[in-house]
Amino acid sequence: MLLPGATLGVLGGGQLGRMFAIAARTMGYRVVVLDPDFTSPAGQMADEHLCADYRDPNALQRMAETCDAVTTEWENVPAESLAFLSARCPVAPSPDCLAVAQDRLSEKTRAREFGCETAPFANIEDSGDLVHAWSVIGAPALLKTRRLGYDGKGQVRVNSLDELVAAHEQLGSVPCLLEGFLPLEREVSVVLARNAQGEIAVFPVAENQHRNGILDISIVPARVPEAVAAKARDMASRIAHGLNYVGVLAVEFFVLKDGRIVFNEMAPRPHNSGHYTLDATVCDQFQQQVRALAGLPLGDTRLLSPVVMVNLLGDVWTHGPRWLELLKHPGIHLHLYGKAEARPGRKMGHYNCLAPTVEAALELAMSTRAAIGITD
Structure with missing residues (x-):
């Protein structure tokens, strides 16, 4: 149990990190932020802002030595950075939990394992899976990148196989999910x-x-x-x-x-x-x-x-x-x-x-x- 006076670290310098830093400092904790943007909102509120890349070995070592525990405001921090920190200090959420949330296929599969219903979906690893995915889901459907999509980014509505092929190319031919629409x-x-x-x-x-x-x-x-x-x-x-x-x-x-x-x-x-x-x-x-x-x-x-x-x-x-x-x-x-x-x-x-x-x-x-x- 870490009491006020301990140092908490956060990977990511956006608004969520800023509000975490405000809460932590109000409660009496020191805060270290790692973010490459010298104007980052969270860095403005931190006791120490490590203005460096998330993979920077010196910054990660500094965070590991300084922080009693580390969290993140962003699920897509590099896996190797989380692994480095988790071997040296408590990290929550764990790298395993973050890995599930980083991939739409993983999170929907795990949600089903825990008894949650999901929209119908088909996995698309590459363009060779498009025809099968379309035969399973059909129109209308939503093509979503498996990783890095947020706030409406990384997704395209499709109504035909031709539109699906074009949308997959538009999204960079990366692994995707094709999801069926629900009422x-x-x-x-x-x-x-x-x-x-x-x-x-x-x-x-x-x-x-x-x-x-x-x-x-x-x-x-x-x-x-x-x-x-x-x-x-x-x-x-x-x-x-x-x-x-x-x-x-x-x-x-x-x-x-x-x-x-x-x-x-x-x-x-x-x-x-x-x-x-x-x-x-x-x-x-x-x-x-x-x-x-x-x-x-x-x-x-x-x-x-x-x-x-x-x-x-x-x-x-x-x-x-x-x-x-x-x-x-x-x-x-x-x-x-x-x-x-x-x-x-x-x-x-x-x-x-x-x-x-x-x-x-x-x-x-x-x-x-x-x-x-x-x-x-």
Whole structure:
């Protein structure tokens, strides 16, 4: 058990690492960040920023010597870097868990092993598998790269074999999955924490809406029957236990029109759809990340208020952000990530809208979203 005064390391310097660093330092820990960007959001908040490549042997040795435990804000850190660190200090989540989440075939296969239903899919190792995959899945379908796809990247909708062939070439002819479409009613996610003692704490289920493949808003509590929410929490917990997972884990599900819950994907780290916890739960997802990494008892995940989280992308900066439209509302909490450059589609921040009811929170979110120039 690591108590305040210990040093925690994080691989990755983006906004998730930044919020981890803030939580850790608030709780009395020192923080070391390894990230090659000297302007990294997490590096701004760290006690020490190792500005180097993730494979840099000197930086990794420094982290191993300095840190009492290491986590990551990004699942696609080089495997050899994780292996180096895990041989010298505790690393959570483990390299094995990260490896599962790095590959869509692995995560869907493991999810099925733990009793979760998935969309129908066919594996494509190379172009020789395209015809068979199409015969299994058919139209309409979604071609997804097995690795490195996020926020709508690395996936193409296809409606014919010819389109599949062209899409596979467009994606670089890398290993892919071809997934069948399902009759979706909505999408939800579960964020939970699990520590090395096997204790699990699950946050309230979020209902997520996307725009151009990127999360737009999260509504909490999700507007689904309690039986559906309970099933999602149970499935996410089974995955965490089955993987012997330590850390914060996010699991995304499809809710079908017939009420079934289908596993979509998981993220072995805090998640965009869990940002509502920063203002609306007793303990937030980054405090839980610190607690799980340090081997502490997990915090209280109780929802204190209905809340809607709104993502702020770089598009909002095109004509200058109108922050007063948000800050004049006492129920809105603004979080900006300290990124040096705003680009269209880049996550620059978010805000949480708290209100007595989920309907009022959603109304506040949608009205202010329009007032600052976010358009559908």
